[in-house]
Amino acid sequence: MGKSILVIDDSLSVRNVVRNTLESSDYEVTEAFDGMDALEKLEQKRFNLVLCDVNMPRMDGITFLKELKNKPKHKFTPVIMLTTESQASKMQEGKAAGAKAWIVKPFKPDQLLSAISKLIR
Amino acid sequence: MVSNNRKIIFYPLLGFVLGFWITGFVIEFLSTLIFGELTETLNLDWLFNLALWGLVFYNLPDPFIVSLLSSIKADSSKNSQNQGSHVVPSILSFFQHNEEMDALIRQNLQNVIGDTEKASLDIVGRLGQVNYSMKELDQTIISMQQNSEQLAAKSKSSSQENEKTVEYLQQYIEERLSTVDQDHKITRKLSEQMHRMSKLVVMLKGISKKTNMLALNAAIEAAKAGESGRGFAVVAEEVRNLSTQSDDSTKKIEEAINAMVNTIEKEFAIRYTDEKNRKEVNLLEQLKQQLTGIMDSYLRLVTLNKNTIQEINHFSQNATNQVVEAIAGSQFQDIIQQQIETILRSMDLFNEYLQECRQQIETPDLLLAEPLQFDFEAIRKLYVMQKQRMVHDRVLSQDQEGITEQEDESEAGDITFF
Structure with a gap:
């Protein structure tokens, strides 16, 4: 199996789409439905990359990102924000919190895979 | 002048009477339709009539009418404070219906979310199955491609070996021709030597005959010599016997040589005839051509197999990409x-x-x-x-005075690296 990716999104259909896209390129996918759930998953395993939505219940993507960067074990894990948010101010928030890239939904599979391969080469 | 004065008095008077009468009906009808019992309660018919009549027949300036209508509105507000129980039910009913409508719209929108999510999951699920099958197909194609490449490599190796075999065959044919030619020559030489040996036999026969004659002469001379020639007569007899035996042996040798010459000439000579050699060479040539033809066909088949698998792989990859795109569409x-x-x-x-x-x-x-x-x-x-x-x-933008300042935004599908 290939490299492992944590996919965080409150939408089941988006998680399914991302899972299918990534598995077609031999990535191993773990799903989380919000930031809190993702932090629990990170307690059990290390991932090569995290794909994270911004607007989610309980814990949003930016808060999760800040929490992640405070964890020594995971602070160097690259994070891509995958969201419908397209405003420059939101993107700046993501950048300040430590995101490596920002992709505006709906994404194109080949572009997503290309961005991932650039970050976990 | 008189006529004009009459007109000035008559027409406004007529207008006043008719206007008052008609607009009274119209306003009452409209107010009942719009406000229900409100205008009746407020008892403002005369003011409306006056205002509208003035508008229609006297073309009074707008500000006057506006101020008149404003006063009516103010009066109605004042009255509604006193008799609020008539106004509030309709408005309360509006708020109540609004709540019901809100609940209805919310439920319908939630249904839309639920239905689209279900449909989307179903589509993704089915396409996921197709994607899984495509992946398995890809694996099969990769395995076939590897087998095909191995087969092609083996075929190349076999082809090279066969080319060597054909070369050997060609060499064998040439060597065979050379050997046949050489054998032919040796056989002829042998035959000639046999013929020469036959001549020696003839010579031996002559010697034997002459020896016999000499022995006979010696015996005659010994007989003439009498007792003293008796011993010589015995020797002469023995020589004669030897000559006879030699003659017999020579005949046997001659027969044997003749038999050998016959055998060589008949048996071996036939074996090495040109026609027979040509047939043999032709057969070997045919075999060589068949071998080369089979190898060419086989190599073409292997190439075709490889190209077919490559084409299938290409189509399969396209189909996989399409499926992934379709999944992304949801x-x-x-x-x-x-x-x-x-x-x-x-x-x-x-x-x-x-x-x-x-x-x-x-x-x-x-x-x-x-x-x-x-x-x-x-x-x-x-x-x-x-x-x-x-x-x-x-x-x-048309209703609001200040439009919120536009911020830079990315397009859907855009990727920004930090």
């Missing part, structure tokens, strides 16, 4: 869901506003307070997509 559900959720949150804000309005209406002291304003900017802050903000600004 992101529309998430986009729709987020838009509907924004609408629902906007409805929450508007409901809060309506509640405040209702409170104002139900409280007589607040009735003449400043009208409540709805904060559309609060809705704008709920948006997560560029498209939503664009629609908002386009719709409200």
Whole structure:
């Protein structure tokens, strides 16, 4: 199996789409439905990359990102924000919190895979 | 002049009577239709009639009419304070219906979210199965491709070996021809030597004959010599016997040589005839051509197999990409869901506003307070997509004085690396 990716999104259909896209390129996918759930998953395993939505219940993507960067074990894990948010101010928030890239939904599979391969080469 | 004065008096009078009468009916009908019993309660028919009659027949200046209608509105407000029980039920009914309508719309929108999510999951699930099958197909094709490449490599090796075999065969044919030719020559030489040996036999026969004659002569001379030649006669007899035996042996040798010459000439000579050699060479040539032909066909088959698998692989990869694209297409559900959720949150804000309005209406002291304003900017802050903000600004740009400052936005599908 290939490299492992944590996919965080409150939408089941988006998680399914991302899972299918990534598995077609031999990535191993773990799903989380919000930031809190993702932090629990990170307690059990290390991932090569995290794909994270911004607007989610309980814990949003930016808060999760800040929490992640405070964890020594995971602070160097690259994070891509995958969201419908397209405003420059939101993107700046993501950048300040430590995101490596920002992709505006709906994404194109080949572009997503290309961005991932650039970050976990 | 008189006529003009009459007209000045008559027409306004006629207008006054007819106008008062007609507009009375019209206004009463319209007010009953629009306000129900309100105008009757307020008893303002005469004022409306007057205002409208004046508008129609005397073309009174607008400011006058406006001030007249304003006074009516003020009067109606005053009356409604006194008789609020007639106004409030309709408005309360509106608020109640609004709540019911709100619940209805919410439920329907939730159904849309649920249905699209279910449909999207179903589509993704099915396409996921197709994707899985395509992946298995890809694996099979990769395995076939590897086998095909191995086969091609083996075929190349076999072909090279066969080429060597054909070369050997060619060499063998040439060597065979050379050997046949050489054998032919040796056989001929042998035959010639045999013939020469036959001549030696003839010579031996002559010697034997002469020896016999000499022995006979010696015997005659020994007989003539009498007793003294008796011993010589015995020797002469023995020589004669030897000559006879030699003659017999020579005959046997001659026979044997003749038999050998016959055998060589008949048996071996036939074996090495040119026709026979040509047939043999032709057969070997045919065999060589067949071998080369089989190898060419086999190599073409292997190449065709390799190309076919490459084509299938190409189509399979295309199909896999299409399936992944199709799966990605179901992101529309998430986009729709987020838009509907924004609408629902906007409805929450508007409901809060309506509640405040209702409170104002139900409280007589607040009735003449400043009208409540709805904060559309609060809705704008709920948006997560560029498209939503664009629609908002386009719709409200004519009504709102200040348009929110536009911020740089990325397009859908854009990737920004930090």
